[in-house]
Structures are given as structure tokens and as C-alpha cells.
Amino acid sequence: xxxxxxxxxxxxxxxxxxxxxxxxxxxxxxxxxxxxxxxxxxxxxxxxxxxxxxxxxxxxxxxxxxxxxxxxxxxxxxxxxxxxxxxxxxxxxxxxxxxxxxxxxxxxxxxxxxxxxxxxxxxxxxxxxxxxxxxxxxxxxxxxxxxxxxxxxxxxxxxxxxxxxxxxxxxxxxxxxxxxxxxxxxxxxxxxxxxxxxxxxxxxxxxxxxxxxxxxxxxxxxxxxxxxxxxxxx
Amino acid sequence: xxxxxxxxxxxxxxxxxxxxxxxxxxxxxxxxxxxxxxxxxxxxxxxxxxxxxxxxxxxxxxxxxxxxxxxxxxxxxxxxxxxxxxxxxxxxxxxxxxxxxxxxxxxxxxxxxxxxxxxxxxxxxxxxxxxxxxxxxxxxxxxxxxxxxxxxxxxxxxxxxxxxxxxxxxxxxxxxxxxxxxxxxxxxxxxxxxxxxxxxxxxxxxxxxxxxxxxxxxxxxxxxxxxxxxxxxxxxxxxxx
Numbered sequence: 001x002x003x004x005x006x007x008x009x010x011x012x013x014x015x016x017x018x019x020x021x022x023x024x025x026x027x028x029x030x031x032x033x034x035x036x037x038x039x040x041x042x043x044x045x046x047x048x049x050x051x052x053x054x055x056x057x058x059x060x061x062x063x064x065x066x067x068x069x070x071x072x073x074x075x076x077x078x079x080x081x082x083x084x085x086x087x088x089x090x091x092x093x094x095x096x097x098x099x100x101x102x103x104x105x106x107x108x109x110x111x112x113x114x115x116x117x118x119x120x121x122x123x124x125x126x127x128x129x130x131x132x133x134x135x136x137x138x139x140x141x142x143x144x145x146x147x148x149x150x151x152x153x154x155x156x157x158x159x160x161x162x163x164x165x166x167x168x169x170x171x172x173x174x175x176x177x178x179x180x181x182x183x184x185x186x187x188x189x190x191x192x193x194x195x196x197x198x199x200x201x202x203x204x205x206x207x208x209x210x211x212x213x214x215x216x217x218x219x220x221x222x223x224x225x226x227x228x229x230x231x232x233x234x
Numbered sequence: 235x236x237x238x239x240x241x242x243x244x245x246x247x248x249x250x251x252x253x254x255x256x257x258x259x260x261x262x263x264x265x266x267x268x269x270x271x272x273x274x275x276x277x278x279x280x281x282x283x284x285x286x287x288x289x290x291x292x293x294x295x296x297x298x299x300x301x302x303x304x305x306x307x308x309x310x311x312x313x314x315x316x317x318x319x320x321x322x323x324x325x326x327x328x329x330x331x332x333x334x335x336x337x338x339x340x341x342x343x344x345x346x347x348x349x350x351x352x353x354x355x356x357x358x359x360x361x362x363x364x365x366x367x368x369x370x371x372x373x374x375x376x377x378x379x380x381x382x383x384x385x386x387x388x389x390x391x392x393x394x395x396x397x398x399x400x401x402x403x404x405x406x407x408x409x410x411x412x413x414x415x416x417x418x419x420x421x422x423x424x425x426x427x428x429x430x431x432x433x434x435x436x437x438x439x440x441x442x443x444x445x446x447x448x449x450x451x452x453x454x455x456x457x458x459x460x461x462x463x464x465x466x467x468x469x470x471x472x473x474x475x
Contacts (some may be wrong), residue, residue, distance in 0.1 A: 063442060200303055208295055
């Protein structure tokens with residue numbers, strides 16, 4: 001048996017780094033579009049109108065039960081055919097990142113809507129009433145009073161789902177996207193399957209590092225943003 | 235877009251034969267990791283030196299890496315490790331005859347340990363310390379105090395989180411196809427590859443997972459109702475008097 005080569009981990013690590021922007025770009029794109037979708041869903045959930053609420057709840061419940069890899073493949077195989085048959089649009093040669101983006105937007109939107117809803121509902125209704133009573137418009141009341149408070153409440157959960165999204169994003173290599181994970185599998189096949197363990201360990205360290213960075217920066221952000229907040233601890 | 239309905243119905247029932255494998259991985263992971271996770275949680279609560287640091291690092295690593303990588307690492311590490319062990323022990327077993335589901339049990343147990351230990355830790359911390367002191371003061375042994383007083387109360391707050399973890403675990407088992415385990419996803423995928431009916435097959439898988447997860451949620455709602463009797467009601471003391 002070929003001996004384990006710890007030095008190779010380092011070598012692969014630096015070979016993987018140039019592909020980090022792809023991973024981060026997919027992450028950022030999914031967060032952006034997913035948050036937009038989540039906002040619409042959350043609005044439907046708190047609006048009190050029955051049909052939109054039912055639709056949003058059903059969507060969230062379905063997405064909660066969907067393995068990311070299954071949705072990824074449904075989008076990858078289904079979306080081109082759906083667009084071809086309905087709009088006559090041929091997207092078979094489109095960048096693979098688009099499919100990944102669509103998948104994780106759909107998934108992230110569902111979780112995001114729950115976070116937005118719960119954090120919005122955790123804010124005392126009196127805050128809204130007070131804001132409107134001193135003459136702020138509903139938009140101003142939401143934007144200046146509700147949103148900043150809800151953001152602080154949502155931060156820890158947001159950090160969690162962001163990390164989960166990044167980890168789920170590692171599956172994108174299964175449809176052939178070349179992010180860090182995809183590059184890792186390419187390196188392994190370039191070596192004809194040798195050094196697989198070393199490459200996987202390098203990837204694991206990379207993801208672990210990213211997670212720690214995200215966790216710590218959110219911890220600091222939370223500390224800064226909750227400065228004015230009073231809780232039972234003080 | 236036209237779906238091949240006949241294929242979809244056939245594959246649906248074919249993929250259903252993978253449900254036992256999916257559920258057995260889920261159940262095995264939960265059963266194996268529950269006691270380990272409990273002791274991991276206890277060692278973190280009681281600040282046991284070295285073990286606490288090791289557990290913290292372990293939980294952080296598992297939390298920080300994708301499941302798919304954990305699978306790939308274990309699956310490229312374990313078979314050759316087993317091979318070396320078996321050869322040096324002189325047993326007459328062929329490593330390649332080991333059912334790959336064993337590797338799935340190991341990976342998902344390792345993964346679940348980390349999540350479950352965090353859930354147990356936060357659940358145990360919600361129980362008032364006075365409960366333990368009261369149990370010890372009336373002459374219960376620490377083991378009795380834990381099994382009869384602390385754990386039932388902690389479970390009440392842990393159950394919703396355990397439900398979440400179980401659902402994520404079931405979703406995660408869809409990756410076991412990478413270890414050539416014959417579960418829902420891999421069976422449907424193989425059926426699809428004959429005629430390139432991937433959309434139908436994946437929709438089947440989706441439906442099965444939605445059914446499975448819905449059943450798990452109903453099951454946990456029932457368990458929560460059952461354990462709800464242990465919940466401390468603020469008014470219950472007054473009523474008893």
C-alpha cells in the first residue's frame with residue numbers, strides 16, 4: 001500500500017485556492033436571490049391572507065424534505081426541457097453555475113423565509129405601532145424600526161443556514177461545476193485515483209477554515225449590532 | 235416536456251424497495267450515536283479536561299465540513315485500513331465482501347454524534363440544577379437521578395431538535411449512493427440510466443423523501459405529545475395542592 005503523504009495535502013491546498021472565488025460566488029449569488037425569494041415567502045406568511053400563506057407554507061414544507069442533491073438533479077435535467085417545451089428556449093449549453101444557482105436559491109429561499117418570519121414575529125408589535133403613531137410611513141416603520149431589530153435576532157440562525165448552504169454547495173461538483181470540490185475531483189482523476197485521501201483532507205480543511213471564518217465574523221457582527229439591546233442578562 | 239408516466243410509476247415502486255436501507259442507516263446512526271453523544275455532552279458540561287477540547291474540535295470539524303466530503307474521506311480511508319487490520323490479524327475475510335452499508339452506518343454515526351451531542355448539551359443545560367440536587371438529596375444515585383429525573387425533562391426540549399436532525403439525516407442518506415449502497419436514490423438512479431429518464435426518477439425520489447420526512451414529522455409530533463407530560467407546568471404545583 002502506498003504510504004500516506006501529508007505534504008501532498010499542502011500542495012493540493014494551494015492548487016485548490018484559485019477556485020475558491022467560484023465557491024464564494026455561487027454562495028453569494030444563492031444568498032442574494034434566496035433572500036429575495038425568502039422575503040417574498042415570508043411576506044406571504046405574515047400577511048394573513050390565506051391562499052398566499054398556504055402556498056408559502058407548502059413550498060417551505062416541501063423544500064424542508066428535499067435532499068439538495070435530488071433537487072440539483074431535477075433542476076439540471078428538468079429545467080432545460082421545461083424551458084424548451086414551454087418557451088422554446090434552448091439552455092442546454094448554458095453555464096452549469098446557473099443550475100447550481102437556481103437550485104440553491106430555491107432551497108435557501110425556503111429556509112430564509114422561516115428565519116425572516118420568526119425574527120419578524122419576535123419583535124414586539126408595540127414597536128410597529130409606536131413607529132406608525134409618531135408619523136412614520138409603514139415603509140419607514142419597517143425599514144427603520146422593525147428591520148434593524150429583526151436583523152439582530154436573525155443573525156445566529158442566518159449564520160447557521162449560511163454554513164449549511166456552503167456545505168450543501170459542495171455537491172455542485174456532481175453536475176460538473178468546477179468549484180473547489182470540482183477541482184479536487186479533477187486533481188484526483190488526474191492522478192488516476194492516487195492521493196485521493198490527501199486531496200479530500202485538503203478540501204475538508206478548506207471548508208473547515210471557511211466555516212470558522214464565517215462563524216467568527218458573525219459572532220463579531222452580532223456583538224457590534226446588539227450593543228444597544230437590553231436583555232435579561234444585563 | 236413529456237413525462238414517461240409508466241416508467242415513473244414502475245420506478246416509484248422499485249425505489250420503494252430502497253426505503254428499508256434508507257431507514258436502517260438513519261436508525262443505526264441515531265442508535266449508535268445517542269449514547270456516545272450523551273457522554274460527549276456530559277464531558278463538555280462538566281469540563282472534563284482534554285476530552286472536552288477533543289470533543290469541541292470534533293464537533294467543529296464535523297459541523298464545518300460537507301457530508302459528501304466526510305463520506306469520501308471515510309470511504310477512501312476505511313477499506314484499506316480494514317484490509318491492513320484483517321491481514322495483520324490473519325483473518326480470512328475479503329474486505330471487498332463487506333456490505334457497503336456498514337461504511338454508511340459509520341459515516342452517518344460519526345456525523346450524527348456531533349449534532350446530537352450539541353442538542354443533548356443544550357437540552358441538559360435547560361434543566362434546573364435544583365432538580366439534580368433534589369434527586370440526590372432524597373437518596374437517588376447519580377445514575378438514577380439522570381435516568382429518572384434529568385433525562386426525561388431534557389428530552390422534552392430536545393425532541394424538536396432531534397426531529398430536525400433526523401430529517402436532515404434522512405436527506406443526507408441520499409448521498410450514500412456514493413458508497414454504492416442500494417438505497418432510494420441509487421436504485422432510482424440506476425433505473426433511470428437505462429433509458430435516460432432522469433427527471434422521472436428524481437421526481438420519484440423527491441416524492442418518496444417528502445413522504446418519509448412527513449411521516450417522521452408526524453412521529454415526532456406524537457413523541458413530543460407523549461413526553462409533554464414531563465413538562466413542568468407553572469400551574470401544576472398549585473393545582474396539586
